[in-house]
Amino acid sequence: MNSSDITVHIIDRDNKKHTLIGPTDMSMNIMELCKSYDLPVIGECGGMAMCATCQCYLESNTSLPPQNDDELDMLDQAFFVKNESRLGCQIQLNKDIDGIVLRLAPEA
Numbered sequence: 001m002n003s004s005d006i007t008v009h010i011i012d013r014d015n016k017k018h019t020l021i022g023p024t025d026m027s028m029n030i031m032e033l034c035k036s037y038d039l040p041v042i043g044e045c046g047g048m049a050m051c052a053t054c055q056c057y058l059e060s061n062t063s064l065p066p067q068n069d070d071e072l073d074m075l076d077q078a079f080f081v082k083n084e085s086r087l088g089c090q091i092q093l094n095k096d097i098d099g100i101v102l103r104l105a106p107e108a
């Protein structure tokens with residue numbers, strides 16, 4: 001782990017917690033990080049907020065930027081949406097989210 005890395009905790013659909021190390025210097029997002037660890041995140045649209053196959057639930061008190069219109073519109077059409085739903089592709093890896101805990105949403 002180098003100084004630009006952060007720790008991300010992902011709880012999968014089997015309730016198993018995974019601790020991922022993510023670089024903050026590569027413009028990656030949560031969806032891409034999950035895919036790099038072979039977690040079951042599809043990311044069908046490639047990170048364009050045009051599908052909800054990377055939906056997750058924020059389970060920590062991590063402060064995230066407000067959802068943009070594209071993310072809100074997509075979540076409006078998604079299944080299993082909760083108040084804490086976010087699209088993983090819209091959460092950029094940065095020092096502000098170090099230690100974040102996210103749970104993968106059920107597959108539709």
